[in-house]
Amino acid sequence: MLKNKYLKVIFYCFFFAISCVANAQESSSTLPLTTYLQQLEEQFNIRISFANKDTDTLTITPSTDNNLESILNYIAKKTSLTLTKLSQRYYAFSKENTISIHAKFLDNFEQNTINGATIEVLEQNIATVTDSTGYFTLNNIPKDAIIKVRFIGYKTMHFNATELNKNKPVNTFLLKQHYVQLKEVVISKFLTTGLRKSKDGSVILNTSDFGILPGLIEPDVLQTVQALPGIKSSNETVSDINVRGGTNDQNLVLWEDIKMYQSGHFFGLISAFNPYLTNSVTITKNGTSPQYGDGISSVIDMRTNNNVNDSFFGAGFNMISADAYTQVPITNKGALQFSARRSITDFLNSPTYNRYFDKTFQDSDIENNDRDTEITRREDFYFYDFTAKALYDITNKHKLRFSFIYMNNVLNYEETNANNESNFSNLDQKNTSFGGSLESKWTNKFSTKINAYRTSYNLNANEVANNQEQQLQQTNKVLENGLKVNTKYQLTDNIKLINGYQLIETGIINFTNVTQPPYKKNIKGVIRAHSIFSEIDYQTIKLKARAGARVNYIENINTFKRWIVEPRLNINYNVATNFNASLLGEFKSQTTNQIIDLEQNFLGVEKRRWILADEDELPITTSKQLSVGFNYEKNSIYIGIEGFYKNVKGISTLTQGFQNQDQFNGEIGKYNIKGIEFLINKKNNNYSTWLSYTYNLNNYVFKDITPNTFPNNLDIRHTITFAANYNYKNFKIGVGVNYNSGKPYTEPEEGNNALDLFSFPAKINYKDPNSSRLPNYVRADISALYNFKISKKYKATLGTSILNILNKENILNRYYRVTNDNEIETVESVSLGITPNASFRINF
Known part of the structure; x- marks a missing residue:
């Protein structure tokens, strides 16, 4: 035992000595x-x-x-x-103590971009927010700093600054949704990719993510919105969109915060806004924020890319037009953005062009000439548009933007008869707009935005007939200047305050000059509107509520001054798991309208002209709207139903497109709508199919017309859409069928009572207004896209579509007129026939 102890001591001493050495x-x-x-x-x-x-x-x-x-x-x-x-x-x-950082944040469900997430550098009083793509960047950040990322409804994340170093490639992080008791209802894929429904009831279209819809081979903004329940064009055009039974001029169309008075090419068949440069579109039918005035039926708010660091290029063509777009960063703080598009219709008569031409000019001076006489015709029609945007980040907290858009429709027509007598017609429709904005983030909680714009719309038509003996000149001009100041203050994590002021000055000229018989009319008007608005936004996991008001002081320099108060309400509440309810309401008003005072206005192609309210012949149009909705979404099923009531006052028979005995009387009245919108959507990663149904009961009330109450010109009672799209690898296909009941029209009396020959000129005796209905409307569409790579850098897309694949002849409108022989002639507008289209695009 003693010997073993000595051995252990010697071993420990040896080990200790080696360790010390x-x-x-x-x-x-x-x-x-x-x-x-x-x-x-x-x-x-x-x-x-x-x-x-x-x-x-x-x-x-x-x-x-x-x-x-x-x-x-x-x-x-x-x-x-x-x-x-x-x-x-x-x-x-x-020792380098600071670095530049950047990153991109998406949600972890559909990997949609998170716009407005707060990026905070702890203990440094430095913060910013993510842009529309979910990206952010910050400079001069301490290496040892902690970065906090938060967004309402998502779990907060923390990072070391070195993890986000800008010398490294951009990292993409997924924010996880934060659940408290009830699951938040977020509809991130709505009908197709790139469409999603927000909790406030608005629908957002992200064009860069857009999938496919039946009949469309590109994300045409104003065509796409018609896939939503309650939005329809009764005459198949994008320049006449009817939202919940309202007329097109009751939609507020904004491009980069600039009000647009022209929205279509080919006189309404094609959207005038480049769909590939338009980054996002927000469509609001009710519960509008008080930041927005005008547009008693809807707000369509379009935005282009707003991130300085993005660089892209794309170009393509279809059977109507060719276009190109690009953004080029100039410095790390600035970039320039351009797009251009021009029709190819003046040198290529494709089948698509021929169908569009027949549809557009079927009820115009061009198509109504006597075919029995020998006439030589020469027509020249084309359109083009151009946009530009300058982006400059003064600092991380101050961003300056300038935007410009120009669009033009041109039609020249000449005919010569056997006697060498010539008639000339030309029409020019253009919109020129430019504006600028300065966004500033003064603290983590307080930010401002100042926006100013100037927009000009001109519609000119000239006709020289009877060998230059008779000349007609028509002009409609709109000039508008606007200034808007917004402030936002984050009072708490749940409460945000928005306040602001807006000034809009609108001048409109309507001029008509006829040489034979001599007639001249020139109407000018200017309206100035001062508005202040305030809104409180409260948001938790279960509740999103927004309430506010807009106060308008409106003055027509020559005729009236008026105060109008417009309360707004938007509430969305998670009632149970996967189920939420909404209550939306708004008061709105507008001072501009479009009238149709002659069926052959502007060659019978562009019959609408803008006018101002004068509180005499045409009052300010006001509306009240209330809606209640319920949404359910679980896994791949979405079901939504919304009932609404809308009352609109201050309308005139001149602005509603009457084509009967009340066409020129100018009676003032109102209309009210009761309706239900229903949608069921089944979707997964590869397909989406949906069925939507809309019921509208839309009636006029005019105390000076007998009977006082009768169906609205846009009283389309039933609308049904059944559609589906399917994705397989790089291939996408969409098919759909649209049905709606016929809209009302007014027939002449029967037999000899139909025509009053004792008046001069002879006039038609009509039945009760809108007592008849057109046949039901049915149209089936199909479209397909194929994406492929030309190289590692270049991507391409081939597309094809067929509108009205069954070639069904749908009657869109019917009215009557008296011929030179004192006979009643029936005039019908017919839908597009079978219309093929094809496209090719390339981008990088």
Whole structure:
């Protein structure tokens, strides 16, 4: 036993001695960095500058290399110090304390971008928010800083600044939704990719993510919105969109915060806004924020890309037009954005063009000439548009933007008869708009936005007939200037306050001049509106509520002054898991309308002209709307139902498109709508199918017309859409069928009572207004897209579509007129026939 104890003692002593020697050797091979730098100065006859606070705590194992440059680089690598060579003899080591950081954040469900997430550098009073793509960047951030990322409804995340270093590629992080008791209802994929429904009831279209819809081969903004329940065009055009039974002029169309008075090409068949440069579109039917005035039926708010660092290019063509778009960063703070599109219709008569031409000009001067006489015709029709945007980030907190858009429709027509007598017609429709904005984030809680714009709309038509003996000139001009100041203050994590002021000055001219018989009419008007608005936004996991009001002081310089108060309400509440309810309400008003005072206005192609309210012949139009909705979404099923009531006052028979005995009387009245919108949507990663149904009961009330109450011109009672799209790898296909009941029209009396020959000129005796209905409307569409890569850098898309694949002849409108022989002629507008289209696009 004693011997074993001695052996253990000897073993422990031996082990301890070896450990001490090893530690002594290790200690002797490691030097304080300051000592090692001094040794190098003596060895190589150099001088090295450094700050003691950067080196005092650092140690280093000397390099075995004999080359000075290699040794110094070795020190920089081991210590993370920055080496600077000042001259052949002088060097400096310094510690880089700040870096630039960036990252991109998406949600973890459908990987949609998160716009407006707060990025906070803790203990540094530095913060920013993610842009529309979910991206952010910050400069001069301490290396040891902690970055906090938060967004309402999602779990907060923390990062070390070095994890987000800008010298590294952009990292994409997924924010997880935060659940408290009830699951938040977020409809991130709505009908197709790129469409989603927000909790406030608005629908957002992200064009860069857009999938496919039946009949569309590109994300045409104003065509796409018609896939939503309650939105329809009764005459198949994008320039006449009817939202919940309202007329097109009751929609507020904004492009980059600029009000647009022209929205279509080919006189309404094609959207005038480049769909590939338009980054996002928000459509609101009710519960509008008080930041928005005008648009008693809806707000369509379009935005282009707003991120300076993005760089892209795309181009393509279809059987109607060709276009190109690009964004080029100029510096790390600035970029320029362009798009251009032009029709190819003046040198290529494609089948698509022929169908569009027949549809557009079927009820115009061009198509109504006597075909029995020998006439030589020459027509020249084309359109084009151009947009530009300058983006400049003054600092991370101050962003300056300038935007410009120009669009033009041109039609020239000439005909010559056998006697060499010529008639000339030309029409020019254009919109020119430009504006600028300054967004500033003053603190983590307070931000402002100042926006100013000027928009000009001109519609001119000239006709020279009867061998230049008769001339007709028509002009409609709109000039509007606007200024808007918004402030946002985050009072708490749940409460946000929005306040602001808006000034809009609108001038409109309507001019008509006829040489034979002599007639001249020139109407000018100017309206100025001052508005202040305030809104409180409260949001938790279960509740999103927004309430506010807009107060307008409106004055027509020559006729009236008026105050109008417009309360707004928007409440969305999670009642149970996967189930939420909404209550939306608003009062709104507008001072501009479109009238149709002659069926052959502007060659019978563009019959609408803008006018101002005067509170005499045409009052300010006001509306009240209330809706209640319920939504259910679980896994791949979405079911939504919404009932609404809308009352609109201050309308005129001149603005509603009457084509009967009340067409020119100018009676003032109102209409009210009761309706239900229903949608069921089944979807997964590969397909989406949906069925929507809309019921509208839309009636006019005019006290000076008998009967007082009768169906609205847009009283389309039943609308049904059944559609589906399917994705397989790079291939997408969409098919759909649209049905709606016929809209009302007014027939003449029966037999000999139909025409009053004792009046001059002879006039038609009509039945009760809108007592008849057109046949039901049915149209089936199909479209397909194929995406492929030309190279690693270039991507391409082939597309094809067929509208009205069954070639069904739908009657869109019917009215009556008296011929020169005192006979009643029936005039019908027919829908597009079978219309093929094809496209090819390339982008990188």
